[in-house]
Every structure is written in structure tokens, then in C-alpha cells.
Amino acid sequence: EPEVTQTPSHQVTQMGQEVILRCVPISNHLYFYWYRQILGQKVEFLVSFYNNEISEKSEIFDDQFSVERPDGSNFTLKIRSTKLEDSAMYFCASSEISGAKNEQFFGPGTRLTVL
């Protein structure tokens, strides 16, 4: 069964550095998402992406964050000038279609630790 994949599984960085988290969505999916989960807390929506542009974003997704689909398979989340509070598990997800029929499949996550 096809799965969403993410790299790296764990990223450690110094405060103020930039990180890029990578995702390969399921190949026939058209909608892509990033969520984050601070340790012990609920999963929070960051952004959704369709047709090479952001379709929705949350209040968390400020100018520090950006997303890109640099080629036909990868979907990336860039965090500029990381802060301690950015430490979390970041999940990529994808869905074939949108709306109420859009089962979202999650990747295994990247654990980001900002020191």
C-alpha cells in the first residue's frame, strides 16, 4: 500500500538556523498538508497546498514558514530562524481529493529539536 514518506526522521538544529523538512506524498494525490504535534499535545494544522499554491494556512504558519513543491514528487516545509518553541513532530499528509471525501494519509513524521 502506498505511504507518505518523510525525511529526516529526526532533525536537531540550533536556534536561529533554517531547516527544511521533506515529504514525498502518495503519487496520485493532489492535496498536501503539514501538521505539527508538540510533545504530548494534539495535532495542529499548519498549511494545505494544492496546484502549486497555498490553499489554507493557520495562525501558526507565519512568515517564518514556507512550503514548496520543488519537483513532481517532493513537498517541503522550510522553517527560517528556528525558535525553541518550534520543537515538535511535524507530519506531512496528502489526500487524493478535497473536502468531505478527502481521507488524509499521514507520514511518519520528522521530530524537530531546536536547541
Add this chain to the structure above:
Amino acid sequence: GENVEQHPSTLSVQEGDSAVIKCTYSDSASNYFPWYKQELGKRPQLIIDIRSNVGEKKDQRIAVTLNKTAKHFSLHITETQPEDSAVYFCAALKWATNKLIFGTGTLLAVQP
């Protein structure tokens, strides 16, 4: 604003008993309600979902019910097994969006 409340935060049952987890959503425009199971350190995995035109859905030992009037939906697991132990998240998706709003999670422990 959009919010999903989930109860209880922890639930311990004996193997073979039933478990019920309840969620309440605030946005009446929500029309899709998935449930995810997350084992420690792993990705959330969809176990069942329900859409707003249906009141109940069942898949073997798990079932979900939806009360649109009260804006409640619940997960029911029967004949629980130790491998059901995990954190369960409910979520709601608003009509015409792709943003899942998650509940705070329920840690289910099934004691053998």
C-alpha cells in the same frame, strides 16, 4: 472559532470490555469526522470516518456515531484487545476546507 473537545483524556479498560470516546465540535459547517489511532512514536492512522449525511458507521469492532444537532460524535470499540492501546484522536473538517481540527486525544489502555 473552530474547536473540538474530546473526552476522556485517559481511559483504562479490561480486555474484552467496550471503550467509548466522545467528541464535540463547535463549527456547525463541519461535515467530515475522522478518527485516528496513534501508537507511541508513530504516525496517526485513520481507523474510521463518518460524513455528515450518515448517523452511524461500523467496521468490525469499531463504530462511530454522529449527532449533528448536538454536534457530538463518538467512537465505540467493542471487545477491546491489548493492541487497541494507543492514543485516539477525533477530528472535524469544515465544509469547503481541507483543514482538520483535531481533538486533544484519548490515551486508551487495555489491560490484559
